[in-house]
Amino acid sequence: MQLNIVPARTGLNWARQGIRTFWRQPLALSGLFFLFMAVVSLVSIVPLLGGALALVLLPALTLGMMAATEVAEDQRFPMPGLLFAALKSGPQRKAMLQLGAWYAVAFLLIMGISALVDGGTFAQVYLTGANMSPDVVNSASFQAALWVSMVLYIPLAMMFWHAPALVHWQGVSPVKSLFFSFVACARNLRAFMVYVAVWFGLFVAVATVSMLVTSLLGDPSLLMAILMPAGLMVAAMFFTSMVYSVRDCFQVSGGDRAPRAHDGA
Structure with a gap:
């Protein structure tokens, strides 16, 4: 396996490929993304440890969306079980859960650092969805x-x-996968900047169109009814596009792009 350096315009290609693949199986991929969100939400409500457990599952569920994308790319219907492909019995399951545990620890550490700045208000809003007054949200802290x-x-x-993807499909150890991933993103920073800019622009465009439609209909209460499903669909497209960045940034022995999922993921 070797690292590829790609031009900045490749970031646009990743987004385009993700959108194109999404529309090959829009109902299936939308459903899988909603299932993704539902699993995270349900796990999060478990008392005491729910939030941390949800964070532990995020890398595995993200891998599941990548696996589903590759099935959809082949004009096949991705079954719901693909979302949990990384959690099925196999040599990589333990490594994936270890990866998730590290993600949870690191994310909670970031929230802890933010709490030193404002006393924990932002962390409370982000982790629990607590409602805050506009004055608090707009405060300097x-x-x-x-x-x-x-x-x-x-x-x-x-x-x-x-x-x-490196852990599940290439059998890379969690420690090495984090190092390789960071280096790949850093060496292809221009492509990722374009990629992020494209998706940011799409989300802004969806929000703008939703507000225009609401204004034309003359009913402000319809804004969330239009914005939420449209925003979730764009988010599903975003997750669909992730696997293409992995393929272009890494190349396995024999010249094949990495990764390539199989029916059993």
């Missing part, structure tokens, strides 16, 4: 905690972006 969390999350996202 809350905004500072938000920016601190965002800056600290960037290297965490870089370490875990490719890691689930």
